[in-house]
Amino acid sequence: MLARPAADSTGITPRPGHWARLIQREALPNLHQVTPTLYRGAQPTAVGMRQLKAMGVKTVVNLRSFNSDRDELGDTGLGYEHICMKAWHPEQEDIIRFLRITTDKDRTPVFAHCQHGADRTGLMCAIYRVAICNWTKEEAIREMTQGGFGHHTIWKNLIKFIEDLDIEGIKKQAGITTMGIQ
Numbered sequence: 157m158l159a160r161p162a163a164d165s166t167g168i169t170p171r172p173g174h175w176a177r178l179i180q181r182e183a184l185p186n187l188h189q190v191t192p193t194l195y196r197g198a199q200p201t202a203v204g205m206r207q208l209k210a211m212g213v214k215t216v217v218n219l220r221s222f223n224s225d226r227d228e229l230g231d232t233g234l235g236y237e238h239i240c241m242k243a244w245h246p247e248q249e250d251i252i253r254f255l256r257i258t259t260d261k262d263r264t265p266v267f268a269h270c271q272h273g274a275d276r277t278g279l280m281c282a283i284y285r286v287a288i289c290n291w292t293k294e295e296a297i298r299e300m301t302q303g304g305f306g307h308h309t310i311w312k313n314l315i316k317f318i319e320d321l322d323i324e325g326i327k328k329q330a331g332i333t334t335m336g337i338q
Contacts, residue, residue, distance in 0.1 A: 186273035193264035198273035
């Protein structure tokens with residue numbers, strides 16, 4: 157069981173300052189900045205894609221299984237990658253591909269999304285936190301499940317996937333050396 161941060165005198169647990177930062181944009185639901193080179197959120201609209209471009213995002217990574225972003229992307233000029241991910245059965249090759257994209261300096265900043273920006277996106281961002289930001293698995297899981305992204309508790313397998321993942325092996329396969337992004 158993961159330890160929770162202590163509540164303050166109001167009974168409210170403070171949100172750690174190093175967790176992903178909420179950014180309010182109507183056309184970009186559940187938008188958070190994970191690092192200077194990674195944003196996460198829910199399915200963006202066409203207006204949202206234009207907002208991402210204006211924010212300096214270079215690449216959109218769609219983690220939805222069956223839905224393309226081609227119509228929403230329009231003529232924004234944003235790079236696009238579609239990783240057909242299944243929350244019920246994440247694949248290591250999807251993780252490796254995601255890490256390669258999100259660490260390619262020619263393609264960052266990256267915006268990653270699924271339908272709600274909670275579970276598939278949460279898994280990928282948690283693994284990014286461990287592999288790239290040098291977080292512990294426990295800390296990354298805590299942000300994924302308690303960070304206000306809307307994590308659905310039905311997906312207990314995602315937590316186990318992170319706990320069991322050979323991070324050093326994944327980093328090696330993705331061609332990643334220690335980066336230490338904060």
